[in-house]
Amino acid sequence: MRNWRASSSHSDEGLAARTFDRPDAATAHDRMITIYLSNDTSARAAGADRLADAWSAAHDIRLVRTSTRGAFFLEPLVERDGPNGRLLWPRATPEDLPRIRNGVGGIEVAAVPFLAEQTRVVFAHFGEGEPLSLDQYRRHGGWRGLERAAALSPEAVIEDMKTSGLRGRGGAAFPVWQKWDIARRTAADRKYVVANADEGDAGTYCDRMIMEGEPFRLIEGMLICAKAIGADHGYTYCRWEYPAAAATMSAAIAETERVGLLNIDGRPVRLEVFRGAGSYVCGEETALLSSLEGGRGMVKVRPPYPAVAGLYGQPTVVSNVLTFGTATEILARGGAWHASLGTDRSKGTIALQLGGRIAQPGLVEIPFGATVREVLERFGGGMAEGARLKAVQVGGPLGSLFPESQLDMPLCFDAFNEAGAVLGHGGLVVFDDQTDMVDLARHYMTFTADESCGKCTPCRIGSVRARELLERIESGRGTTDDMALLSDLGETMKATSLCAHGGRAPFPVLTAIEHFPGEFTKRLGAPEHER
Amino acid sequence: MDQAELIAVLRDHQPTAERPANILRTLMAIEERFGHVPAAAIAPVARALGVPEADVAGVVSYYPDLHTKPHGRHILRLCLGEACVANGSSRLLADLKPRLRIGLGETTADGRLTIERVYCLGNCAVGPTVMVDDQLYGRVTDAQLASLIESFR
Numbered sequence: 183m184r185n186w187r188a189s190s191s192h193s194d195e196g197l198a199a200r201t202f203d204r205p206d207a208a209t210a211h212d213r214m215i216t217i218y219l220s221n222d223t224s225a226r227a228a229g230a231d232r233l234a235d236a237w238s239a240a241h242d243i244r245l246v247r248t249s250t251r252g253a254f255f256l257e258p259l260v261e262r263d264g265p266n267g268r269l270l271w272p273r274a275t276p277e278d279l280p281r282i283r284n285g286v287g288g289i290e291v292a293a294v295p296f297l298a299e300q301t302r303v304v305f306a307h308f309g310e311g312e313p314l315s316l317d318q319y320r321r322h323g324g325w326r327g328l329e330r331a332a333a334l335s336p337e338a339v340i341e342d343m344k345t346s347g348l349r350g351r352g353g354a355a356f357p358v359w360q361k362w363d364i365a366r367r368t369a370a371d372r373k374y375v376v377a378n379a380d381e382g383d384a385g386t387y388c389d390r391m392i393m394e395g396e397p398f399r400l401i402e403g404m405l406i407c408a409k410a411i412g413a414d415h416g417y418t419y420c421r422w423e424y425p426a427a428a429a430t431m432s433a434a435i436a437e438t439e440r441v442g443l444l445n446i447d448g449r450p451v452r453l454e455v456f457r458g459a460g461s462y463v464c465g466e467e468t469a470l471l472s473s474l475e476g477g478r479g480m481v482k483v484r485p486p487y488p489a490v491a492g493l494y495g496q497p498t499v500v501s502n503v504l505t506f507g508t509a510t511e512i513l514a515r516g517g518a519w520h521a522s523l524g525t526d527r528s529k530g531t532i533a534l535q536l537g538g539r540i541a542q543p544g545l546v547e548i549p550f551g552a553t554v555r556e557v558l559e560r561f562g563g564g565m566a567e568g569a570r571l572k573a574v575q576v577g578g579p580l581g582s583l584f585p586e587s588q589l590d591m592p593l594c595f596d597a598f599n600e601a602g603a604v605l606g607h608g609g610l611v612v613f614d615d616q617t618d619m620v621d622l623a624r625h626y627m628t629f630t631a632d633e634s635c636g637k638c639t640p641c642r643i644g645s646v647r648a649r650e651l652l653e654r655i656e657s658g659r660g661t662t663d664d665m666a667l668l669s670d671l672g673e674t675m676k677a678t679s680l681c682a683h684g685g686r687a688p689f690p691v692l693t694a695i696e697h698f699p700g701e702f703t704k705r706l707g708a709p710e711h712e713r
Numbered sequence: 714m715d716q717a718e719l720i721a722v723l724r725d726h727q728p729t730a731e732r733p734a735n736i737l738r739t740l741m742a743i744e745e746r747f748g749h750v751p752a753a754a755i756a757p758v759a760r761a762l763g764v765p766e767a768d769v770a771g772v773v774s775y776y777p778d779l780h781t782k783p784h785g786r787h788i789l790r791l792c793l794g795e796a797c798v799a800n801g802s803s804r805l806l807a808d809l810k811p812r813l814r815i816g817l818g819e820t821t822a823d824g825r826l827t828i829e830r831v832y833c834l835g836n837c838a839v840g841p842t843v844m845v846d847d848q849l850y851g852r853v854t855d856a857q858l859a860s861l862i863e864s865f866r
Binding site: 229 | 768779797798
């Protein structure tokens with residue numbers, strides 16, 4: 183655990199730097215050089231556009247904007263073709279162009295442990311291709327799942343999904359085949375496929391990466407589902423905060439239609455992107471459908487489940503972007519292949535998204551079952567420079583906080599379920615020892631209160647009261663009675679809220695109190711009668 | 714609010730057999746066109762879509778990204794998702810308010826900048842994150858935020 187205590191060295195030093203001597207170095211300046219640079223939102227936020235602007239006048243450079251490898255700690259990273267695959271130049275600056283042009287100091291992508299040690303399935307070709315090139319998507323194995331599905335009966339597609347053991351990747355972990363099967367069996371004039379792209383859990387970004395990086399993957403997955411349930415309409419409900427993802431998806435849908443691939447069994451399928459307007463609860467499937475119909479994003483009582491009566495009262499499969507993105511691989515490679523990865527009841531790979539005070543934040547796709555600690559050490563590279571670990575939040579704002587002593591939890595649905603925690607959408611946010619747990623707890627409840635849809639009382643009123651209690655404790659005026667009330671309120675919200683927003687929102691707060699009780703009690707003031 | 718432009722937006726969102734009335738989509742188009750949803754637009758939207766005014770008003774009040782009043786020439790959104798908070802975004806926000814002499818959701822006196830908070834922009838691996846209009850900035854430091862603010866006039 184040395185890594186956690188001391189500041190870790192910067193990632194670059196751990197990478198084997200190699201020089202690639204170009205055989206045609208003498209003529210390098212006479213020839214066009216292809217340079218790959220990610221066009222992903224986070225790569226751009228890290229400075230990729232600054233490089234593109236700076237190098238736009240270089241006449242010997244052909245700049246290709248690609249998806250991202252998800253190794254965001256290296257962004258902006260620049261790549262070139264090398265003798266053994268791509269070479270990369272991490273954290274590039276505009277001044278690095280001569281080195282890159284001459285092939286000096288490039289690192290083989292295959293030699294970067296963060297990438298090499300992953301088991302990438304969905305994200306296998308991320309960072310290689312241009313997002314809107316159907317040819318490249320096909321070359322990377324795309325469209326094979328759909329082609330196989332087209333040759334199968336709907337029942338056989340669903341049977342393969344059943345064999346795969348795929349559980350929904352949005353957070354609820356419901357068996358995907360069951361949802362599809364219910365929608366298939368429900369007779370209706372019209373059925374819908376809806377991709378839940380309202381990736382609202384703070385600390386998660388893998389859906390955004392898919393939509394921006396391999397939009398055809400989502401389209402392919404939705405078409406496979408359309409085939410299985412008999413739908414001819416589909417929507418991608420994309421959150422407002424993802425403008426680039428929405429634009430790329432729309433362009434990819436138009437391109438698929440242009441080349442005549444937007445159909446199943448010869449029947450046209452209409453896909454459309456619908457943009458949300460900043461509501462977190464719209465990630466809950468019934469709220470999402472209310473919003474998609476144009477109304478307030480209010481949660482509905484289930485049953486009926488959307489697979490029976492969803493959008494406009496019709497059978498609707500609502501699945502997460504990553505779920506559709508994984509279905510393509512299952513159909514292409516067979517359900518048994520998928521079931522061979524992961525643990526007994528958590529099949530396949532998990533897309534973990536590392537963030538916070540960690541040395542190597544980024545996307546990590548590995549089979550289910552590794553422990554939180556292994557992931558943070560092996561892929562995360564330990565803490566950010568100078569930082570010491572305090573807690574790790576797993577599963578977004580509805581997840582739990584884990585102190586250092588609990589990091590040996592295996593990342594799979596059952597272990598988390600037993601511990602009363604959730605994997606959510608796979609976000610791991612690392613907090614350092616500078617974190618004020620009372621302030622963080624107040625932050626969580628402020629979020630819950632801000633985002634409550636207001637349908638049920640425990641969440642609407644409970645979150646506001648809990649926020650007020652935490653504000654009082656933070657200001658030094660809280661009492662032991664307030665602590666008891668907070669705990670009571672949390673338990674009530676857990677037991678009686680209509681959806682996971684209110685039902686899970688107390689978890690980060692209550693786990694903060696459980697693991698760091700001293701921080702709360704030392705903030706309490708004297709009881710009122712003693713003042 | 715230019716009436717002719719409102720009428721044009723409403724014409725694009727007229728319900729048809731294939732496309733039922735959609736309040737949110739219509740209001741998003743109005744927000745995009747006018748920068749906010751003026752109160753005077755609620756009745757015409759309700760009439761055009763054939764829905765009660767209360768439903769339209771209810772949708773306006775529900776969504777954070779439908780604004781009821783005009784905002785500044787630029788909107789600066791600071792991410793308060795946990796990954797950004799872990800990297801100090803709440804402190805950036807706390808420093809920003811007195812510097813601009815405004816609170817969240819408010820606009821500077823010169824009408825230049827409105828500041829808002831946002832819960833996660835999916836930029837968690839390169840936070841803290843600031844979004845100005847449609848542009849994202851990652852790994853933002855105090856100094857960068859200060860110069861960023863100056864660069865948007």
